[in-house]
Amino acid sequence: MIGLHVRIFAIWVYCVLVIPTADAAASAPQSMNPDISVSMLSLYRQARRSGSSEAMPGSGASLQEVELQLAADVDPYLRASTILSVHPEDQPPASPTATESMSAPPDQKYAIEPEEVFVETTSLPGVIFKIGRFHPALGRHNTLHAHAFPFIDAPLINQRLLGADGYGDVGISAAVLLPLPWFSELTVQGLQGHSPDLFAAQGTSALAQVYRWRQLVELSDAATLDVGISGGVGPNFYNGRTTVRGGDFSLKWRPSKGGKYHAFAWSGEYLQGAVDRRPDDSRLAGFATWMQVQVGERWWLQGRGEAVGAVAGGSGRQTKYSGLIGFIPTEFSGVRLQVDRWFDRQERAVNSLALQGVFSIGAHPSHSY
């Protein structure tokens, strides 16, 4: 049954998309309507423990997410983006963070949330200020939207430390392009703290602070090396302090000649967090590393290995290995098949197979490199 809020959303979408587009043919390309895009992720997943024929929670078909993005220049000085996410509500994921006691609700409800809603400056030299709700720069992966994830799911450490949906918050950001011959960007962010998993202002005036320093050098015309360090500190839900540190790298190769057909990337990310006074997983660290190989114009082969473990006390290690094959016929559609084998806190292997469809319509900004 579709809830009231979804019906209201549908009416709003009609008003935004259909009514203006009635005149689009006459007014394009002179229209001042924002760039509008919709990205849809559909998912079929089956996960079972080794030796069991019973499907784990979250198995089956689902509408993983619908992302509606509107973006436009506000004026000569500012650009605004609104990204709304429609996704299943209270749906237990078939992932290492799920527990066997979770069961899918009989009546699937959907939630609409502001994933990112912000304005950013476009006319200041050397710096971009951003204010609103956004994905803080805690590592590289946390800044990505689901349809741009290198794999169907986020790395284990991101799910365990930053939350199953990643970490988003309200705040202000300054991203400075440092005056160096290579790309060197320093991002400093102040965040209100609305995350029960990470930072939460408890009536105090203390903001959480996040920083990331990213360097990218061109090794050649075809290859780049991208490295970053990031960190954050702030009050948490348990009246303690949360500190996060991390590092990431990405080595990419795409030849100038024949680059339409072949490419390679090797990436990795490490995150370590301490959520003081949290009953479990108070200190957690993990890493993920993955390789992506374009083997044809439309085909990708990928593999990932990752591990998460408590630094001191808390629950045990989790390790996971993933393989993925992707068929990407255009920039706007793709089908990905991912197999996972992970060993959860009970040290029992879980095998998972997931098939994801990603489809986009409209004018979507390019994804970050």
Place this chain on the structure above:
Amino acid sequence: MKTIFIASPLIAAAAMFTAAPTAHAELSVITTVTDLAAIVQEVGGAEVKVESICRGSQDPHYIEPKPSYMVKASHADLLIAVGLGLEVGWLPSIIQGARNPRIAKGQPGFLEVGSLIEALDVPSGKVSRAEGDVHPEGNPHFMLDPIRVGQVALGIAKRLSELDPVHATQYGTRAAALEHRLSDKTKAWQERVRKSSVSKVITFHQTLRYFFARFHLEAVAILEPLPGVPPTAKHILEVIGKAKAEKVQLILVENFFDPAVAERVAKDVAGLRIAVVPVAVGGDAAVQTIDEVYETLVRAIEGTKSHG
């Protein structure tokens, strides 16, 4: 908490001072494609320093917006793009990431040369991605028409003159010389193409549309069934049929595409010759000027005189 609010304006101030351009004796120009860079270099002479984002052997539709391009754009006084949707997938994020207000759209430091020429293949009515990778503003590959390139050169000279009035006369003189030279050479190239007796051609993508229009060649078939869609087996058979029916003598394949499909077609059609051609400056080691781009294409057409 207080740290971030104190730090932000300090960071911004530092950025403004550190990002402020030092005085250069020459204008710093960045272009999206190598053809534009070659024209800017000729029109600008010693008064400009120019660099292209895209390499001559790359398909300009699909450039990854590397942050290193943002660094180059951050120092530029002028950014010149082709326009007509060619760079829509990657250029906006480079401009935003460059954090250089001089090159923002609408500023004198931003120029889209597509607005200076009459575009071909402008679709009427609503366009849809069901038609492939269509360009709603028209075919953007006009840099392969030497006459339109002459118009582009004049437009570039005008913008350089606005930014650097001291050297306006030099820019105008060089642009006019380039335009006249290409106009004269076009007549000679047209005559050579006419004498080659090649009139019907197959190509991979619509890249050579303007070139064909200028040199009175007909693209009988395109190997892509739709723009941006790789050739299918069914479509290849249709192309073979057309090539035989129309007695096509030449397939021209842009050198950022795989020639294997063209080779498959040529295998089945007697007398059909393939030429893999650079379609931009720098697309081949031997093609370093805009004149050499057209010369190479004309030679590829003439090459069909000796059937292989």
